[in-house]
Amino acid sequence: METRVQGPKIVVTPPGPKARELLAKDTAYVSHSVVRWYPLVVESGSGCMVKDVDGNEYIDFNSGIAVLSVGHSHPRVVKAIKDQAEKLIHYSWTDFYYKPIVDLAEELVKITPGAFPKQVFFSNSGAEANEAAMKMARWHTRRPLFLAYTGSFHGRSFGTLSLTGSKLVQRRHFFPLVPEATHVPYPYCYRCPFRLKYPDCNMWCVDFIEEEVLKKFHPPEDSAAMFIEPIQGEGGYVVPPENYFQRLKKILDKYDILMVDDEIQAGVGRTGKWFAIEHWGVTPDIITSAKALASGIPIGATVAKEEIMDWEGGSHANTFGGNPVACVAALQVIGIIREEKLLENAARQGTHFMRRLKEMQQKYSIIGDVRGKGLMIGVEFVKDPETKQPAEQEVIDIMNKCFKRGLAIIISGKSTMRFAPPLIITREIIDAGLEVFEGAVKEVEAQLK
Numbered sequence: 001m002e003t004r005v006q007g008p009k010i011v012v013t014p015p016g017p018k019a020r021e022l023l024a025k026d027t028a029y030v031s032h033s034v035v036r037w038y039p040l041v042v043e044s045g046s047g048c049m050v051k052d053v054d055g056n057e058y059i060d061f062n063s064g065i066a067v068l069s070v071g072h073s074h075p076r077v078v079k080a081i082k083d084q085a086e087k088l089i090h091y092s093w094t095d096f097y098y099k100p101i102v103d104l105a106e107e108l109v110k111i112t113p114g115a116f117p118k119q120v121f122f123s124n125s126g127a128e129a130n131e132a133a134m135k136m137a138r139w140h141t142r143r144p145l146f147l148a149y150t151g152s153f154h155g156r157s158f159g160t161l162s163l164t165g166s167k168l169v170q171r172r173h174f175f176p177l178v179p180e181a182t183h184v185p186y187p188y189c190y191r192c193p194f195r196l197k198y199p200d201c202n203m204w205c206v207d208f209i210e211e212e213v214l215k216k217f218h219p220p221e222d223s224a225a226m227f228i229e230p231i232q233g234e235g236g237y238v239v240p241p242e243n244y245f246q247r248l249k250k251i252l253d254k255y256d257i258l259m260v261d262d263e264i265q266a267g268v269g270r271t272g273k274w275f276a277i278e279h280w281g282v283t284p285d286i287i288t289s290a291k292a293l294a295s296g297i298p299i300g301a302t303v304a305k306e307e308i309m310d311w312e313g314g315s316h317a318n319t320f321g322g323n324p325v326a327c328v329a330a331l332q333v334i335g336i337i338r339e340e341k342l343l344e345n346a347a348r349q350g351t352h353f354m355r356r357l358k359e360m361q362q363k364y365s366i367i368g369d370v371r372g373k374g375l376m377i378g379v380e381f382v383k384d385p386e387t388k389q390p391a392e393q394e395v396i397d398i399m400n401k402c403f404k405r406g407l408a409i410i411i412s413g414k415s416t417m418r419f420a421p422p423l424i425i426t427r428e429i430i431d432a433g434l435e436v437f438e439g440a441v442k443e444v445e446a447q448l449k
């Protein structure tokens with residue numbers, strides 16, 4: 001798809017006057033439980049670009065946080081939304097029937113890993129999709145316990161917050177949560193929690209789960225499911241090593257513990273595969289999706305093996321899940337990814353992106369690690385490559401400089417810049433964005449010396 005603008009255009013240093021006016025009102029009226037990265041007041045988006053209320057144009061390496069994968073306001077998505085809104089906006093899927101939801105369920109069954117019968121539960125967000133997975137796993141197994149990872153993010157509802165383990169602020173003063181979730185270390189090789197080195201470690205982090213957790217204090221016969229992120233999103237765009245999930249799945253299967261694959265950030269094509277777990281060749285028991293699925297219209301989907309989704313009628317439902325407008329948008333997203341060959345583009349442009357970033361790593365000692373798959377890429381900043389002390393303030397400075405110069409990008413984990421542009425991105429736009437990024441890195445590194 002052709003994008004309208006190829007580079008940033010800053011006409012007034014942001015935040016401009018219109019943005020400042022809105023920021024004051026936002027402070028007065030909008031909940032302060034959310035923290036904005038920088039004062040970007042977005043007015044419109046097109047393709048890989050966003051425009052602020054003062055007329056500045058930015059390259060978007062955020063995609064509205066991994067949501068606008070087919071680009072902002074893709075014409076096919078917009079048309080489908082308009083047409084559906086004129087026909088039927090809502091009619092409670094949990095009480096009646098309509099076609100878009102069945103069509104979408106059929107497509108999701110096709111594109112998710114596993115050539116066995118599957119069914120789909122619909123909701124409105126990532127947290128809700130995971131909440132459904134938690135309830136489904138308990139219902140099916142009649143077991144109460146869950147496993148999750150340190151550094152994970154699965155949502156902020158009470159159930160999913162019990163699994164989330166990425167930041168204290170997300171949990172502080174909210175206890176008690178849903179009891180009985182145990183967190184085990186995520187395979188974060190750059191900062192191995194066991195201070196070991198891959199591959200010499202022989203992936204002790206997997207065996208640890210069996211030897212130190214399942215055999216000592218978390219009885220497997222009481223464990224319903226383990227929630228995984230195939231690539232940790234909020235935790236710092238962390239990519240587990242090859243074979244990791246194959247080894248993990250074997251252990252889970254041994255004890256009949258379900259694997260719930262949270263693909264809310266990594267799925268729907270972002271990594272160059274429909275679902276990131278495919279990079280490991282593992283077939284999960286339950287997959288959750290949201291974010292990019294309907295290109296910005298709220299939706300959540302929990303896809304499970306038919307035999308696992310055996311809960312009885314009335315046991316779980318909602319009013320708005322699988323709303324027809326969201327379903328037609330999602331059907332377009334899937335169609336666009338297929339027809340515009342966006343899996344291939346994500347893989348191809350991701351390779352270019354990684355190459356450019358690794359070249360930068362050779363030039364700037366402040367870049368400690370470059371990792372990713374497809375267009376889900378993390379660049380971790382350190383004060384010193386030997387001590388690996390996180391460069392927390394420096395990464396904020398780089399992000400702010402990028403913003404002022406027309407590149408919208410944010411941080412994840414402690415000091416990792418996350419790159420999650422629309423999957424339609426071209427090499428020209430990547431290079432224009434990386435020029436801004438490199439300029440900021442160069443300046444911040446010079447200040448450090």
Ligand SMILES: Cc1ncc(COP(=O)(O)O)c(C=O)c1O
Pocket residue numbers: 125126127128130153154155156229233234262263264265266290291
């Ligand atoms: C991996 C993952 N799971 C779950 C969620 C929660 O999704 P939502 O914000 O739609 O509730 C997120 C959101 O960032 C996520 O990245």
